[in-house]
Amino acid sequence: MKAAIYEGSHTIRVGECVPVEPGPDEVRISVAYAGICGTDLHLYHGRMDHRVTLPHVMGHEMAGIVESVGSGVTNVAAGDRVVVMPLISCGSCPACLAGHGHICQRLKFIGIETPGAFQASMTVPAHTVLPIPDSLSLKLGAMIEPLAVACHDVRIGDVRSGERAVVLGGGPIGTLIAMVAKAKGANVLVSELNPYRIRLLEEMGIETINPKEADVAERVDRLTGGAGCDIVFEVTSSPAGARLMTQLPRTRGRIVVVGIFGDPPPVDLHRFFWRELKLFGARVYEKEDFEQAIAWAASGELPLDRLISDIYPLDRLEEGFRQMESGGGVMKILLDCGFAAAERDSEVG
Ligand SMILES: [Zn+2]
Numbered sequence: 001m002k003a004a005i006y007e008g009s010h011t012i013r014v015g016e017c018v019p020v021e022p023g024p025d026e027v028r029i030s031v032a033y034a035g036i037c038g039t040d041l042h043l044y045h046g047r048m049d050h051r052v053t054l055p056h057v058m059g060h061e062m063a064g065i066v067e068s069v070g071s072g073v074t075n076v077a078a079g080d081r082v083v084v085m086p087l088i089s090c091g092s093c094p095a096c097l098a099g100h101g102h103i104c105q106r107l108k109f110i111g112i113e114t115p116g117a118f119q120a121s122m123t124v125p126a127h128t129v130l131p132i133p134d135s136l137s138l139k140l141g142a143m144i145e146p147l148a149v150a151c152h153d154v155r156i157g158d159v160r161s162g163e164r165a166v167v168l169g170g171g172p173i174g175t176l177i178a179m180v181a182k183a184k185g186a187n188v189l190v191s192e193l194n195p196y197r198i199r200l201l202e203e204m205g206i207e208t209i210n211p212k213e214a215d216v217a218e219r220v221d222r223l224t225g226g227a228g229c230d231i232v233f234e235v236t237s238s239p240a241g242a243r244l245m246t247q248l249p250r251t252r253g254r255i256v257v258v259g260i261f262g263d264p265p266p267v268d269l270h271r272f273f274w275r276e277l278k279l280f281g282a283r284v285y286e287k288e289d290f291e292q293a294i295a296w297a298a299s300g301e302l303p304l305d306r307l308i309s310d311i312y313p314l315d316r317l318e319e320g321f322r323q324m325e326s327g328g329g330v331m332k333i334l335l336d337c338g339f340a341a342a343e344r345d346s347e348v349g
């Protein structure tokens, strides 16, 4: 079977690979579609080589069909349409024992520490596999993982109907947060620089602001009669975002940090004191977020299909990386991992 194999910084080889037979409590899945994520781009640049074992197969956003199951598997069966929640926790560290297995202190992430979805078939622990309803296409199924991130972020932020939310950064995750917050009844403003993304957000009925052209704090003040917004999601991972995030919330407003900051940015702690702000961290997702994401996606209420910019065959992964880095008209790129071609004709959406 075909696999896109990472062999070190900037080196992907698409070659043949032997599928792994599922052992006890394991499931082998034919991968239909897999999304390319910023994390994969990071891996490709060799910035996460300390976490991977070469040669490595990336990919953690996927949907597919169960091919076979190992002994003891009861949650899914061959033929089931599924997605994978790519977290493998140890079950015994202090975080796991505290009930926070999703941020286990020895967490293994499928597609980073273990082989991922950029191959025709992947074998994973059964507990990571969740069925999806027939009404949900495999294409949109590949959007479940990033949507689950957004569901988690919005849940951690406890967004309520009627609230004013500001999302800093309108990439795939920021846009999904905006969609989920809007679906929960919040009034959402997204701050984004990329004109293509701004246009897409506006077409989906989400208000935007370009911080290069207008003052975000001023706009938020105007929208809220000088009060400030209820909640800010920081999704830019930039010092500018870290600076802006404290300027926007009302008294006792909330900030959720979603972006992954490599270096610690300057943060205005005086503003926390002055307005009694609250800061939350949000990393990956829990099972209820994944289930919520499946329910949202299956409901058809969110225009998820609008986020899929392109679908490439597996051997054009590097072209996908280049397109993502172009800063142009791109949101999410999916890979057709080989199985989907056969299924496409019978696909619903
Ligand atoms: Zn991702």
Ligand SMILES: [Zn+2]
Pocket (backbone or CB within 6 Å): 089, 090, 091, 092, 093, 094, 095, 096, 097, 101, 104, 105, 106, 107
């Ligand atoms: Zn653990």
